[in-house]
Amino acid sequence: xxxxxxxxxxxxxxxxxxxxxxxxxxxxxxxxxxxxxxxxxxxxxxxxxxxxxxxxxxxxxxxxxxxxxxxxxxxxxxxxxxxxxxxxxxxxxxxxxxxxxxxxxxxxxxxxxxxxxxxxxxxxxxxxxxxxxxxxxxxxxxxxxxxxxxxxxxxxxxxxxxxxxxxxxxxxxxxxxxxxxxxxxxxxxxxxxxxxxxxxxxxxxxxxxxxxxxxxxxxxxxxxxxxxxxxxxxxxxxxxxxxxxxxxxxxxxxxxxxxxxxxxxxxxxxxxxxxxxxxxxxxxxxxx
Amino acid sequence: xxxxxxxxxxxxxxxxxxxxxxxxxxxxxxxxxxxxxxxxxxxxxxxxxxxxxxxxxxxxxxxxxxxxxxxxxxxxxxxxxxxxxxxxxxxxxxxxxxxxxxxxxxxxxxxxxxxxxxxxxxxxxxxxxxxxxxxxxxxxxxxxxxxxxxxxxxxxxxxxxxxxxxxxxxxxxxxxxxxxxxxxxxxxxxxxxxxxxxxxxxxxxxxxxxxxxxxxxxxxxxxxxxxxxxxxxxxxxxxxxxxxxxxxxxxxxxxxxxxxxxxxxxxxxxxxxxxxxxxxxxxx
Numbered sequence: 001x002x003x004x005x006x007x008x009x010x011x012x013x014x015x016x017x018x019x020x021x022x023x024x025x026x027x028x029x030x031x032x033x034x035x036x037x038x039x040x041x042x043x044x045x046x047x048x049x050x051x052x053x054x055x056x057x058x059x060x061x062x063x064x065x066x067x068x069x070x071x072x073x074x075x076x077x078x079x080x081x082x083x084x085x086x087x088x089x090x091x092x093x094x095x096x097x098x099x100x101x102x103x104x105x106x107x108x109x110x111x112x113x114x115x116x117x118x119x120x121x122x123x124x125x126x127x128x129x130x131x132x133x134x135x136x137x138x139x140x141x142x143x144x145x146x147x148x149x150x151x152x153x154x155x156x157x158x159x160x161x162x163x164x165x166x167x168x169x170x171x172x173x174x175x176x177x178x179x180x181x182x183x184x185x186x187x188x189x190x191x192x193x194x195x196x197x198x199x200x201x202x203x204x205x206x207x208x209x210x211x212x213x214x215x216x217x218x219x220x221x222x223x224x225x226x227x228x229x230x231x232x233x234x235x236x237x238x239x240x241x242x243x244x245x246x247x248x249x250x251x252x253x254x255x256x257x258x259x260x261x262x263x264x265x266x267x268x269x270x271x272x273x274x275x276x277x278x279x280x281x282x283x284x285x286x287x288x
Numbered sequence: 289x290x291x292x293x294x295x296x297x298x299x300x301x302x303x304x305x306x307x308x309x310x311x312x313x314x315x316x317x318x319x320x321x322x323x324x325x326x327x328x329x330x331x332x333x334x335x336x337x338x339x340x341x342x343x344x345x346x347x348x349x350x351x352x353x354x355x356x357x358x359x360x361x362x363x364x365x366x367x368x369x370x371x372x373x374x375x376x377x378x379x380x381x382x383x384x385x386x387x388x389x390x391x392x393x394x395x396x397x398x399x400x401x402x403x404x405x406x407x408x409x410x411x412x413x414x415x416x417x418x419x420x421x422x423x424x425x426x427x428x429x430x431x432x433x434x435x436x437x438x439x440x441x442x443x444x445x446x447x448x449x450x451x452x453x454x455x456x457x458x459x460x461x462x463x464x465x466x467x468x469x470x471x472x473x474x475x476x477x478x479x480x481x482x483x484x485x486x487x488x489x490x491x492x493x494x495x496x497x498x499x500x501x502x503x504x505x506x507x508x509x510x511x512x513x514x515x516x517x518x519x520x521x522x523x524x525x526x527x528x529x530x531x532x533x534x535x536x537x538x539x540x541x542x543x544x545x546x547x548x549x550x551x552x553x554x555x556x557x558x559x560x561x562x563x564x565x566x567x568x569x570x571x572x
Contacts, residue, residue, distance in 0.1 A: 012567075016292075016563060017354075019292050019559065019560065019563065020291040020292050020295070020356065021357075022556070023291070023292040023295045023296055023359075023556040023559075023560065024291075024295050024331075024356075024357035024358070024359065026296070026299075026549075026552050026553060026555075026556050027295045027296060027298070027299035027331075027357075027359040027360045027553055027556070028299075028329075028331045028357070028359070028360045029549045029552065030303075030306075030329050030360070030545065030546070030549055031329040031330060031331050031360050032328070032329065034331055034360075037355075037357065040349075042345060042347075042348075071354065072343070072345070072348060072354075073348060073349065073350045073354065074350075074354060074355045074356070075349060075350060076350075087370065088366070088368070090487075140330070142328050144364065144366070144487040145484075145485045145487055145488075146485075147485065147488060147503045147504065147507045147508070148507065149485075149507075154328045154330055154363050154364050155330065155363060171484055172388070172482065172483070172484040172485075174388055208349040208350045209350070209351060210350075211336065211350070211351055211353060211355065212334050212355050212357070213333070213334055214331055214332055214333035214334035214335075214357065214358075215330055215331065215332075215333055215363075216330055216331060221351040222351075250548075250552060253552075254552070254555070257555070257556060257559050258559075261559050261562060261563060264563050264566060265566055268566045268567070268569070268570060271570055272570065275570070275571060
C-alpha cells in the first residue's frame, strides 16, 4: 500500500488533537487560574528505505523516511495570568516570579544555557487536599468557607496550611487579612488568628512534572526533591481580594484554531490524491 | 473533532448560565435590598489517555499520558454582600441597615415557623386582631412575613398599638410613642444577625435568604449582641431604604466579555464541524 496514505491520515489525527487542545483553551477563557494547553507533535520513528531491483545487484539504502506524526503530549503553559480585583475577602491571587540563578526565561518559561541544559522556571501553587488525602496543587484562588469554618476551594476541597492541616477560620472573613506570604491576621488587632494559620504555598521546580487533573487541580509526578514549600526570598506573593484570570490569549487561540483546521484540510487533500492514484491503479491500469 | 464539539458545547452552556445570572442582576437594578450574584467557573474533569513505555521518546518533557480537557462549567454561585447606597424615603416604616447584618423574619404567622433573613427594610404595619379582641398593628415585610425583635432575651413579633408611632433608634431599639409624646412603650430591639459565612446563604424568593436544611443556622448567621463598650459596626436608619448593590457598568462589561467568549466557543464548534465535513468528504 502507498506509505503516504497512512502518513497523511496520521497528520489528520494529530491536527485534530491540536484542534481539541485549542478548543479547550477557548472554552476556559473565563476560568480563574486556568493555565493554557499546548499540543506538541512528534514524528514517528524513522524508517530506513532501501531500493530494490534496478542496476545494483543488492538493495542499496536510499535514506530515512518518517512515516507519520502523532500528538505526543499536552504541555501546560504556566505564564502568569492577569490579576483582576473582585473585593471578595476569600478571593486570593498568586503572583509568582521565581528566579533561578543565572537563567533568563523566555515566554514559555524555558531557558537553555550555553551547554545545552534546559532549565524551567519554577512555579508556586496553593495546596489543597483531595478526597483521598493526597495533595493537589492549584492556581485558582476563588475560595469559600464551609459550614465548619474550613477554607475550601470552589470544588469543596480543603486548603492546607504550613502545618499540613486544613485552614479553619471560625468567624467572619470580613475581619481577616491575608498577608503577601499567606499568614492570616485579624483586621482590627493586626495579630495572628488563633493557631497562627498560614497558607501553604508549594514551589514546583520543574512544572512539566505536573499532570493536569481537571477541576483546576494539578498532580505532581516528579522526583520528591523537586517540590518544596516556598521560601522567603522567592518572589511569590498573595493578593487578597484579587483573582488570577485564565492565561489564554483569545486571538492567538483563534489563529491556532485556523492553522489546525487548514493543516487538517491539507492532509485531507493528500489523502484524496492518494485515493485517486489508487483508483487509477485499480480501475484503469488493470482494465482489460 | 468530537472532543472539540463536546468541549465547545459544554462551555456554551456554562456561558449561558453566567448570562442568566447577569440578566437577573440587571433586572434587579432597582430592587431595594437586592444583593448581586456572581458565578465561579472551573474546567471540567480531564481524562488522561494512557501511553505505553514506547512513547517515552527523547525530547519529551511531561510524564507519560495524554491529557484531554472537556471545557468549562459553572461550579458555584456566590452572593456579593457589599453595602448598597441608602435612599431617604421619609416613610417611618422604612428601615435600612448599614454594615454586615440582616433582619430576621419568620416565614409563617407563628413564632416557631421557619426562620428567614432579609436585607430589604420596606416594612409595613399590618392591622391584626389579638386574642383578647384589641386591634394593634404588626410590623411585617412587604410580602407579609412578620419581623422578629428581641424583648428580654426572647424572640417576639413587633406589635404597635393603635394611635402610637413607631421609633427605631440607630442600634435597633424599638419604642412606640403616642401622638402627644406623653407615653412611650418599650417594644424591645430589632433582631439583627451578622453573616459569618455568606457562601452558605440561599436565596429563597421574596427577597429573603435562608439556610439550607442540612446546615446548622448558627454556623452561618450569628445574632449581634452588643457587649458594653464593643462596637458592632452596624447601624439601623429609620426612614431610609437600601438600594440594590448592582453596578450597571460592571454588569455590562461582564456581559460583553461573556458574549465574546460565547462567540469564540461557537466559532470553535463550527470549526470542529468543518473538520467533520472534511472527513466525510474524504471519499466520494
